[in-house]
Amino acid sequence: MPHHAPSLMQTDPCTDPEETAADWLLKTLPEQAHARILSLWQRKLTAMLPLGEGLSAVRIPSAPLRTLTGQPETPSAAIDEYLARALEGGPVICDPASLHYYVIIPSGLPAAWHRAAAAWRELGIIYQGDGSWVGVPGPARDALDPDTYSLYWAVPVADPPAPCDPSLMARLGADLYRAVTHREPPR
Template sequence: MAAEQWLLATLPTPTRERARVEWEQHEVALLPLGTLFSAVRIPGRLVAALTGSTEFSELDEFLHEALDGGPVICDPQYFRYYVLVPAGMPRTWSQAVDDWRALDVDCLGLGSFLGVPKVEAEACARTHTPYWSVPMDSPATLCRPLSVARLIAAARHCMTTEPSS
């Protein structure tokens, strides 16, 4: 429950109960980014290119290894991953983020919101409900920006060197 409390700390105290209700009723709560953490949105096709698979369980395992167990949310409806990173990453990595947009990768920070699944949602149960591809093991544990950048660079390389069909 410590991870849940940390996630809820992104909200003012009076609205935290609303987020708990959203988790109970919809399994996802909308949380603001840019204060405690930000998120890098990565299209699933990039992760699939690196693994040669589209099976969620295999992609989840790959991301766990590639990002050293840092937390990742999967949105299976749109086949996107949201890698949780330190709050300042959108500012400090702005040049890289600009380059990544050609791959449809974006870094979401202040002024953005993310649908965060309840902490227990650790498997793709339904095809449209977000879940923790890589669970948040403890509060404030985030993905290292350099690991995220290496993953994106590897995906870019993989996408540009794939043989044409």
Template sequence: MARKQWREMGAAMLPLGGLFSAVRIPARLVHAVAGTVVPAYVDEFLEHALDGGPVICVLHGGRRYYALVPGSMPRTWHDAAEEWRAVEVDCLGRDALLGVPPVTRVDHDPASWASYWSVPMAAAGELCAPLSVARLVAAGVHWIREEEEDADADV
């Protein structure tokens, strides 16, 4: 089924909450921590920050990154996830679908496709460590809040 969806739609709609879940992170948060908006540098940063854990980047409709995490993360990180929603970070699990690009789509090319593997999956079942994702989000929240405070101080 996934192969057919990749051929026909460019992405396979996979259910979350079983084998894996996803943490949706807005680009502005990732870019703040990475210190760049250059896709290749952001991808390299994410690979290092998440110890090679897989990340999908959705290019259209406001760039977002999806860090793939164990299926239980949305339940076990409930309190943190509530706080993260204020900065548009969300833990997606059961009852959610994720558009997953073909495993060969690893290049940023917004003219050709809507998503790609910012950090490709190294092996089946190898996911981002939840603590690494939480640290990335916490750092992004810190940077964004500092920018907002600096903007308020300039007024």
């Protein structure tokens, strides 16, 4: 897997340069759960993490990504590389079994997204925030395992860790909408 460019969001002064990807992801859980989650990740298992407190996700089915990129199959290294470029290294989880990608963004749906996010639902693209959970592989799982088809980081968490810039996700959503519907997305 190629090294991915760091996210523009990493210059955020709230990001601790000493924080590891695991520390960053564990912030969504009470401290007493940290050892259990770390144990799951050490055994190469997936942990369920709550969204809404610090992080949200945008679930993207693979079909719109295949249409946009011209890739016949998912998951694929070509789609992972496309997402790394389009999202400037913002973290993305791939669930090869369900053929979905999860772009990790900061909590809260930006007000400017409300109309666009409603249109994205037409493509199966769903914003997941407060009250939702997402399966998260350990930070070291950064490639498809063809034997297990387990979740992996299509775009690994950068160092220092930071969510994807929401404006880059909005641009990707608009590109996906145009590619599939051949119409301009609502603004």
